[in-house]
Amino acid sequence: MSEPILQINHLSKSFGAHVVLRDIDFTVNPGDVISIIGASGSGKSTLLRCINLLETPTNGEILYHGKNVAGKGVNAPEYRSHVGMVFQSFNLFNNMTVLENCMVGQMKVLKKSKEEARANAMKYLEKVGMAPYINAKPRQISGGQKQRVAIARALAMEPEVLLFDEPTSALDPEMVGEVLTVMQQLANEGMTMLVVTHEMAFARDVSDRVVFMADGVICEEGSSEDIFTNPRKQQTRDFLARFRKG
Numbered sequence: 571m572s573e574p575i576l577q578i579n580h581l582s583k584s585f586g587a588h589v590v591l592r593d594i595d596f597t598v599n600p601g602d603v604i605s606i607i608g609a610s611g612s613g614k615s616t617l618l619r620c621i622n623l624l625e626t627p628t629n630g631e632i633l634y635h636g637k638n639v640a641g642k643g644v645n646a647p648e649y650r651s652h653v654g655m656v657f658q659s660f661n662l663f664n665n666m667t668v669l670e671n672c673m674v675g676q677m678k679v680l681k682k683s684k685e686e687a688r689a690n691a692m693k694y695l696e697k698v699g700m701a702p703y704i705n706a707k708p709r710q711i712s713g714g715q716k717q718r719v720a721i722a723r724a725l726a727m728e729p730e731v732l733l734f735d736e737p738t739s740a741l742d743p744e745m746v747g748e749v750l751t752v753m754q755q756l757a758n759e760g761m762t763m764l765v766v767t768h769e770m771a772f773a774r775d776v777s778d779r780v781v782f783m784a785d786g787v788i789c790e791e792g793s794s795e796d797i798f799t800n801p802r803k804q805q806t807r808d809f810l811a812r813f814r815k816g
Contacts, residue, residue, distance in 0.1 A: 573635065574599050575731055575762060576621065576653070581630035581640075583616055590616045592786045594630070598731060598764060603757045605773035605794070606766045608783035609809065614766040615658075617783070618733050621764070622655045647679050654729035658736040660716040662708040662723075668695065669704035672723045680727065687726075694722040698752050714745030721752055732756070734765040770813045774798045782806045 576598040583591040591613045598604065606614045619625040621632055623639065623646045632640040639649050662671050672691035676682040682690070695701045698718040708716055717737055724732055734753065738746040750772055757763060757776050767773055773780055773794060780797040782790045782805075790797065790806045801807050 572600050574633075575635065577631075577633040577636075578621070579631040579633065581617070581620060581632065582628050583613075583620055583625060584628045590786050591620070591627075594788060596781060596788065596791065598762060600730075600762055601760050602779060603761075603763045603777050604765065604779045604781060605777040606764065606781045606783060607768070607770070607773055607809070608789075612783040613786040614783050615735050618655070618735050618764065618766055622650060622653060622733055624655075651675070651679050651727045652729050653731045653733065654724035654727055655733040655735065656717070656720050656724050656737050658740050660708070660713075660720045660740070662716055662720060664708050666707070667704060668700060668706050668708075668711070668719050671708075671719060672726045675723065675727055690728075691722070691726050694725040695719070697725070698722045699748075712745060713741045714748045717741065717745075717749045718752055721749075721756075725756075731762045731764065734763065734767070736766050736768065738767070738769055770798075770810070782809065784809070 574597045578594055578596050581591055581594040594617060606617065608614055616625060620627045627640050630640065631638045634649065634653065666674065669688065669691055672695060673687040676687035676690060677684065692701060695704060698721055700715060700718050700722060703711055703715065738749050741749065750769060754776050777794045779791065780794050781788055782797060784805050790801060790803045797806065798810065801810065
């Protein structure tokens, strides 16, 4: 069996006296599609932000191929080129075109030439169906289109793992499907993905594993079938029952 890409050991995060994550352990293996589910405020997004080094863990380790990236002296931009992130709020550069958004990281972090960055950006913009919009600014395209550009931008860095932080929660309902379709295609192609989501159908149908979080801890983890058809913990059952009613 191949070595894990990421191993999270005893990860905790506090903001002052407020403990957001407590003693989190889990592993991300090549090709895993893992959905992290749970109520708002359960620590899901903070966990992703710690993994991407946007937050500094209070305790614990984040091992990337065995090296603790939560320690001092880590080159965060270089690490993020391997562990990419797609945000809820897109985080596109408003003063740049769609194409420039997908080129800038490649040129600055990966030191690619303009021609190489452009060719690579075009490849991924075509993949997500956004090639016709390369000259548009973010304000000229819809939320679903912005999120597809954000996915293309992350893919253009050719990361080993892609983190998605509630990628559809800022979208109008009719735009959710277009983003989930792109994500499902990536999963089918073997992309390693860690997805914080409220889209239970995606978590159930696309994920290999599902992590249910509550109050800053992992309450239950298992295959999507185990979690959705036979959850062991009452807390998991109660959470999923609310979604089924909705």
